[in-house]
Amino acid sequence: xxxxxxxxxxxxxxxxxxxxxxxxxxxxxxxxxxxxLKIGTIMPISGPLGAIGLAWDRGFDLxxxxxxxxxxxxxxxxRYRIEFIHEDGKMSPxxxxxxANKLVHQDKVKFVMGxxxxxxxxxxxxxxxxxxxxxxxxxxxxxxxxxxxxxxADTPDIVLLMPTTNLAYRxxxxxxxxxxxxxxxxxxAESNYPLVRIIEEAKRAAQAAGLQVVGVERYDFGWSDFxxxxxxxxxHKPDAISMEHCGPDQAALMIKAAREQxxxxxxxxxxxxxxxxxxxxxxxxxxxxxxxxxxxxxDPDAPAAMKDVKKRWEAKYPKEPWVDDALMPWDExxxxxxxxxxxxxxDPKQVVKVLQSxxxxxxxxxxxxxxxxxxxxxxxxxxxxxxxxxxxxIQGEKIKMVKWFTPxxx
Amino acid sequence: MEIFGIPAASxxxxxxxxxxxxxxxxxxxxxxxLVFGTMRILQFAHGEVYMLGAYAVYDFVVLHGLSFLxxxxxxxxxxxxxxxxxxxxxxxxxxxxFLPTIMIALGVMIVLQAMATVGFGVTPKSIPSFxxxxxxxxxxxxxxxxLIAVAVSIALILLLxxxxxxxxxxxxxxxxxxxxxxxxxxxINPTHMSVAAxxxxxxxxxxxxxxxxxxxxxxxxxGGTALMKGLIIIILGGMGSLPGVVxxxxxxxxxxxxxxxxxxxxxxxxxxxxxxxxxxxLRPQGLFGHE
Numbered sequence: 001x002x003x004x005x006x007x008x009x010x011x012x013x014x015x016x017x018x019x020x021x022x023x024x025x026x027x028x029x030x031x032x033x034x035x036x037l038k039i040g041t042i043m044p045i046s047g048p049l050g051a052i053g054l055a056w057d058r059g060f061d062l063x064x065x066x067x068x069x070x071x072x073x074x075x076x077x078x079r080y081r082i083e084f085i086h087e088d089g090k091m092s093p094x095x096x097x098x099x100a101n102k103l104v105h106q107d108k109v110k111f112v113m114g115x116x117x118x119x120x121x122x123x124x125x126x127x128x129x130x131x132x133x134x135x136x137x138x139x140x141x142x143x144x145x146x147x148x149x150x151x152x153a154d155t156p157d158i159v160l161l162m163p164t165t166n167l168a169y170r171x172x173x174x175x176x177x178x179x180x181x182x183x184x185x186x187x188x189a190e191s192n193y194p195l196v197r198i199i200e201e202a203k204r205a206a207q208a209a210g211l212q213v214v215g216v217e218r219y220d221f222g223w224s225d226f227x228x229x230x231x232x233x234x235x236h237k238p239d240a241i242s243m244e245h246c247g248p249d250q251a252a253l254m255i256k257a258a259r260e261q262x263x264x265x266x267x268x269x270x271x272x273x274x275x276x277x278x279x280x281x282x283x284x285x286x287x288x289x290x291x292x293x294x295x296x297x298x299d300p301d302a303p304a305a306m307k308d309v310k311k312r313w314e315a316k317y318p319k320e321p322w323v324d325d326a327l328m329p330w331d332e333x334x335x336x337x338x339x340x341x342x343x344x345x346x347d348p349k350q351v352v353k354v355l356q357s358x359x360x361x362x363x364x365x366x367x368x369x370x371x372x373x374x375x376x377x378x379x380x381x382x383x384x385x386x387x388x389x390x391x392x393x394i395q396g397e398k399i400k401m402v403k404w405f406t407p408x409x410x
Numbered sequence: 411m412e413i414f415g416i417p418a419a420s421x422x423x424x425x426x427x428x429x430x431x432x433x434x435x436x437x438x439x440x441x442x443x444l445v446f447g448t449m450r451i452l453q454f455a456h457g458e459v460y461m462l463g464a465y466a467v468y469d470f471v472v473l474h475g476l477s478f479l480x481x482x483x484x485x486x487x488x489x490x491x492x493x494x495x496x497x498x499x500x501x502x503x504x505x506x507x508f509l510p511t512i513m514i515a516l517g518v519m520i521v522l523q524a525m526a527t528v529g530f531g532v533t534p535k536s537i538p539s540f541x542x543x544x545x546x547x548x549x550x551x552x553x554x555x556x557l558i559a560v561a562v563s564i565a566l567i568l569l570l571x572x573x574x575x576x577x578x579x580x581x582x583x584x585x586x587x588x589x590x591x592x593x594x595x596x597x598i599n600p601t602h603m604s605v606a607a608x609x610x611x612x613x614x615x616x617x618x619x620x621x622x623x624x625x626x627x628x629x630x631x632x633g634g635t636a637l638m639k640g641l642i643i644i645i646l647g648g649m650g651s652l653p654g655v656v657x658x659x660x661x662x663x664x665x666x667x668x669x670x671x672x673x674x675x676x677x678x679x680x681x682x683x684x685x686x687x688x689x690x691x692l693r694p695q696g697l698f699g700h701e
Contacts, residue, residue: 050631051532192674220674224626225431228424228671231551232417249534249627256536261544261551276533281627283536321531 034072034079037346039064039333040103042089042096042114042124043138049091049116049247051277052325056138057086059329060113062312067333073340080346082333089115093123100127110348113332114138118150129157134348136161136332153380157348159355159373161332161385165244165271166198167407168293168389169205172268175291175391175403176240177209180266183239185214189229189254191245192218202242214238219250226250230257242268252281259286266291274324275392275399290394295327295368299392299401305367331366335385338364356382369404377410384409416671423550428667429660430556431625433563436659437618438636439643440570440652441611447587447650448607450506454515455496456615456640457633458522463489463616464623464632465530468537478540482620489616490609497608502601519633526630534627559621566614571652579606587650642682646689648699657697661685 041060043053064082072079085107087099096115103109104127112128113136115121121137128135137151137160151160176183188202203213215236219229233241241263243254251269255278258267266289269278274294279287296302297310309330313322335355340346343354355373359382362370371387378384386409390401411418438460445453466488470481500518504510541554574580585593586603594600618636619628643662647654662682669678689696 051534054532220670222674222676222679223670225427225667225670227427227553227556228420228667231423232420234551252534252536252627256539257553260539260542260553260555281534281536283538285538285542321533323533 034081036083037073037080037340038083038085038107038109039336040085040087040100040107040109040112040114041329042087042099042103042112042120044091044116044120045086045088047090048249051323052116052248053089055323055325056329057084058313058317058320058323059309059326060084060086060333062309062316062326063330063333063337065312065316067337073337073346075340075346076344080340082337085109087114089117089120089124091115091117091120093119096120097123097127100124104128104131104133109133110346111136111336111351113329125155125158129155132157132348134159134352136336138162138329138332151375151379151381151383156356156381156383157352159352159383159385161335162328163386163389163407163409164384165293166201167409168270168391168405169202170208171389171403171405171407172242172270172291172293172391173205173209173211176242176266176268177211180240180289183211183266185212185236185238186240186242187215187217187233187236187238188213189217189219189233189241189243191221193221193245198244202244206242211240219254221245221247221250223250224253226253227257227261230254230261230263234258234261234263238265240266240268243270245271248274248277249281251278255282255290256286265289269293275394276324279394279397279399284397287394288396292392292394293389294392295324295390296392296399296401297322297324297327298399302401303367303369305365309367327367331368331385331387335364335366335371369406374409419549420671421668423552424667424671425664426550426552426667427556428663428665430552430560430663431622431666432659432661432663433560434618434622435636435639435643435662436656437563437566437614437621438640439647439655439659440567441614441618442637442640443644443650443652443655444570444583444587444607444614445611446644448583449497449501449604450590451501451508451511452515453496453608453611454512454637455518455522456611457635457637458519458526459489459492459496459612459615459633460619460622460636461526461628461630461633462492462522463619464537464628465526465535465619466616467620467623468530468535468628471537472535478537478624482617485616485620486613489612489614489619492616493608493612494605496612497605501608502604523630523633530630532630534629536627537624539624553625555625559625562617562621566617567652567656570610570614573610574652583607639682642686645686645696648696651696651698654696654698 043056045053064084068081072081089096103112111134114124116139125135135158137158151158186206190199206213217233255267268291270293275292275296297306310322339351339355343350358364358373361372364371366387369388371385373382374386375384376382388404388406391403393400393402413421442456463485466485467481470476470484471478500514539555541558543554544551545554574584582598583603583606586598643655643658647658665681669681
């Protein structure tokens with residue numbers, strides 16, 4: 001009888017204290033370990049730009065590793081480990097919208113990064129906007145919204161954390177004129193998006209550098225054969241060629257076709273793939289006097305932060321050759337992290353407000369150097385990351401970042 | 411002078427460039443048609459044989475320093491060995507069963523793509539052009555490498571034609587393609603015919619890959635497009651018809667050359683499929699096929 005009573009009292013005590021033990025344990029676990037911040041990415045990891053999309057995902061992950069190694073993002077008393085959820089945008093609005101729906105409504109992310117093609121990015125925004133998720137653009141072909149959509153005062157919940165291609169015109173044409181004093185005429189090759197303002201900007205930049213634009217030729221973004229196009233360009237008898245917005249294969253094909261038809265002058269390739277991709281596609285025998293606007297972390301004089309990213313890649317993905325495109329997603333994550341910590345919040349509305357207030361030069365750290373958010377006069381919102389950019393020159397097998405400039409963005 | 415808003419010279423140049431590429435597509439389609447005609451299988455891995463032919467040339471020329479001329483026989487040998495392996499170990503055990511063969515071919519396609527990705531990476535590669543200059547003909551500028559590729563393709567197609575029409579083995583192949591049971595009764599060994607068809611088809615595909623690889627960058631997924639073009643050509647021209655394959659290839663080359671310039675890449679991508687649909691509705695056996 002006594003034993004039975006003792007047993008019942010023991011069970012009652014246990015049952016009374018069990019919830020307390022569980023709650024205490026939970027609290028200890030939370031207090032001890034960081035929370036998780038899920039960020040979605042939608043990049044074209046299959047198809048013709050698969051190599052680029054994959055490099056972007058690697059770049060995102062590498063920066064997340066760096067932040068998580070340091071204990072995660074510090075937000076108030078909490079620490080947040082970044083966890084990326086990667087989806088395949090396939091460069092298509094349909095696939096990107098489906099991916100965005102999954103990330104926003106199923107995975108409950110607060111931030112989405114992507115895509116490369118503007119129509120696909122627009123499809124993502126249709127999903128993120130009503131859900132209050134911050135959309136971080138990874139590229140835009142049409143910064144002035146002549147035909148497509150991008151950052152603006154009416155789209156405050158988008159930011160573009162990399163400079164647009166047109167911002168490089170002035171520096172590139174000046175470099176071209178200075179380095180090749182015999183070059184007087186240029187043909188500008190542009191994709192056939194209706195980018196009138198961009199073309200006018202290119203012409204003005206060329207003229208300011210003392211160069212005459214003797215022709216503008218348009219190509220279709222989906223072309224795979226540029227031989228006839230190169231013939232059309234060379235009919236203008238230019239001293240130099242300036243090309244913009246090509247995919248990685250396209251830049252290489254245009255260069256190869258021009259060189260095979262006897263063109264020996266300098267070629268500028270803006271908004272296309274990295275110098276390594278151009279060299280791989282065009283071949284070393286055709287890759288002389290080429291100027292590109294993407295960084296090259298293999299340059300011994302590259303900033304230490306760039307080299308660090310490359311080292312991390314080589315340590316984590318030893319069987320995959322390094323791709324310079326990974327620097328841009330790294331910076332996108334790094335800048336976002338800085339904004340989150342400054343805002344002391346993971347609320348996308350707070351974060352974007354703080355990010356758009358970081359307009360003082362040097363407010364943000366990037367692998368390219370100190371940056372800031374700008375573009376109020378141009379876009380109606382400080383939604384564009386402004387940071388230094390290199391002029392990268394390819395001479396045969398050799399690639400070198402020969403000059404740095406910081407674009408001016410009103 | 412302008413046609414459809416495009417300078418006439420550009421249009422003519424694009425037309426000729428397209429025709430030049432069309433001859434390389436014909437090589438791919440010939441091989442596919444031969445395999446289908448003899449073995450009655452849709453060799454979905456044919457595009458990957460083409461892709462590996464390109465990578466073989468890349469390997470020999472860029473990584474081992476051979477000349478393009480020395481690399482091409484090695485490229486053909488690569489295609490031959492691959493074709494023989496596929497026939498012996500993947501298709502022959504299935505005994506001509508249609509559906510299992512398709513599944514196996516699709517599986518082989520994926521495996522070969524993955525192997526190329528692992529071996530060479532996803533970054534596009536470039537083979538130095540074997541003729542990196544242009545010739546001017548009647549005011550038009552034509553790539554020497556494309557002209558030579560056309561000459562090689564025509565030579566190979568003529569050789570194939572002569573082989574099929576003038577040699578004992580070729581006649582046996584033709585007979586096996588026309589009527590398998592009758593040829594069996596005539597003492598023609600179907601297994602030997604399958605081996606021959608697969609060998610010849612794979613050699614032609616790998617040569618096409620090698621030629622194309624020196625004109626355009628190569629990547630592990632380039633075989634898919636080649637297979638699609640090959641299928642379109644043999645459907646357009648008619649299964650089992652060599653003249654049909656030639657005409658189909660030239661039609662496709664014309665579309666590929668002119669359509670992107672006139673109406674954009676998107677239209678150019680669907681135009682061949684649209685034309686195939688119309689042909690199949692009006693003439694299901696293709697332009698030169700038999701009913």
